[in-house]
Amino acid sequence: HVYLDNAATTPMHPAVVQAMTDQMMNDFGNASSTHFFGRTAHAALDKARGQLASTLHTKPDHIVFTGGATESNNTAIMQTARANAGRGKHIITTAIEHLSVLKPMRTLEAEGFTVTYLPVDENGEISLADFKAALDDETILVSIMYGNNEVGSVMPIAEIGALLADHQALFHVDATQAFGLIDLDPAKLGIDLLSASAHKLNGPKGVGLLYRSDNVHIKPLLQGGEQESKRRAGTENIPGIVGFGTAVALLNQDAKAQKQADFLQFSHQITAALTAADVEFHVNGNLEHQRLQHVLNLWLPGASTYALQTNLDLAGFAISGGSACTAGSLEPSHVLTAMYGEDSPRISESIRISFGTTTTAEDVDAFAQALIKIVRRLLARKQK
Ligand code: PMP
Numbered sequence: 284h285v286y287l288d289n290a291a292t293t294p295m296h297p298a299v300v301q302a303m304t305d306q307m308m309n310d311f312g313n314a315s316s317t318h319f320f321g322r323t324a325h326a327a328l329d330k331a332r333g334q335l336a337s338t339l340h341t342k343p344d345h346i347v348f349t350g351g352a353t354e355s356n357n358t359a360i361m362q363t364a365r366a367n368a369g370r371g372k373h374i375i376t377t378a379i380e381h382l383s384v385l386k387p388m389r390t391l392e393a394e395g396f397t398v399t400y401l402p403v404d405e406n407g408e409i410s411l412a413d414f415k416a417a418l419d420d421e422t423i424l425v426s427i428m429y430g431n432n433e434v435g436s437v438m439p440i441a442e443i444g445a446l447l448a449d450h451q452a453l454f455h456v457d458a459t460q461a462f463g464l465i466d467l468d469p470a471k472l473g474i475d476l477l478s479a480s481a482h483k484l485n486g487p488k489g490v491g492l493l494y495r496s497d498n499v500h501i502k503p504l505l506q507g508g509e510q511e512s513k514r515r516a517g518t519e520n521i522p523g524i525v526g527f528g529t530a531v532a533l534l535n536q537d538a539k540a541q542k543q544a545d546f547l548q549f550s551h552q553i554t555a556a557l558t559a560a561d562v563e564f565h566v567n568g569n570l571e572h573q574r575l576q577h578v579l580n581l582w583l584p585g586a587s588t589y590a591l592q593t594n595l596d597l598a599g600f601a602i603s604g605g606s607a608c609t610a611g612s613l614e615p616s617h618v619l620t621a622m623y624g625e626d627s628p629r630i631s632e633s634i635r636i637s638f639g640t641t642t643t644a645e646d647v648d649a650f651a652q653a654l655i656k657i658v659r660r661l662l663a664r665k666q667k
Pocket of ligand 1: 291351353383428
């Protein structure tokens with residue numbers, strides 16, 4: 284089986300598994316306990332916090348460990364909006380955010396906040412003009428993803444950060460898909476809050492982080508104990524956090540840049556094979572633009588997402604019809620809908636292929652050949 288669904292999750296790096304196993308075997312203590320076992324667990328927590336802080340060019344005190352990007356997004360959005368409601372009730376986000384951003388937005392709308400959902404063009408990109416037009420004195424929070432999980436488009440984060448420098452609004456960025464691929468310096472980018480998740484970069488599931496800048500006070504979403512400097516209650520998932528720290532320590536800037544280049548090459552390999560075979564396809568998004576290169580979203584006119592996905596699965600290739608979180612439902616992709624309109628055939632005839640550190644050129648080649656065969660078969664069947 285070939286795994287080409289790395290935007291959904293990634294396989295754990297063996298060094299991550301080893302570090303987590305060592306942690307679980309030798310050091311089960313509660314990091315809040317004051318005895319030897321607790322102090323040892325706390326040292327592991329501190330080490331991982333340092334690793335995450337260094338990746339984000341920040342201080343350990345700016346990293347809050349969470350149960351994943353979903354929790355980070357929920358906390359960043361709902362808690363800062365509620366805490367700042369006295370200064371305004373307007374929020375700006377985009378139409379193509381992950382549901383862990385969009386659903387908290389709907390909760391806030393029900394609480395009386397007004398949310399502007401910035402539209403995207405056919406490249407899956409927002410316009411700065413739309414952003415500027417939406418920003419007003421009532422805006423207290425801007426939440427915009429770094430890069431999209433279905434099509435790989437990136438948002439003008441640095442530009443928005445600069446525009447918000449003298450504005451009261453806090454700037455939250457869901458960097459879940461970008462974290463392992465792009466070197467991120469939130470302070471330089473003007474970001475106040477940033478979410479990431481370990482399982483997207485060969486770390487474990489169920490652990491993430493919320494970065495906060497100096498000026499941001501996080502009121503915990505989960506209430507209880509005083510863990511994470513009172514910013515997130517609950518006994519820390521030390522094995523997961525150690526795995527997260529190990530996973531980021533394995534990445535460095537060069538490795539990230541190289542991955543982006545390799546992944547773009549994989550996309551070109553697939554599109555070249557389809558072109559050579561004379562199979563009609565269109566990229567959803569724009570490979571020529573700056574983007575997260577691990578995601579390739581293709582429209583294959585005449586072939587349904589469902590048929591493509593199930594036939595590829597039978598042939599041994601794991602891809603996705605969109606984001607994994609909604610894959611079980613038959614809901615059309617809100618991302619493709621925002622890009623092409625609800626009547627576009629792209630919405631029901633597209634697939635997402637996503638590359639990772641374990642993807643090889645041979646796998647990609649085998650995938651392209653399987654895809655060509657399957658599309659031809661599906662189109663031939665249709666013509667009968
Ligand atoms: N945001 C984005 C952009 C994502 O791709 C995901 C994972 N699909 C999440 C948030 C949620 O991450 P997690 O499942 O780790 O909570």
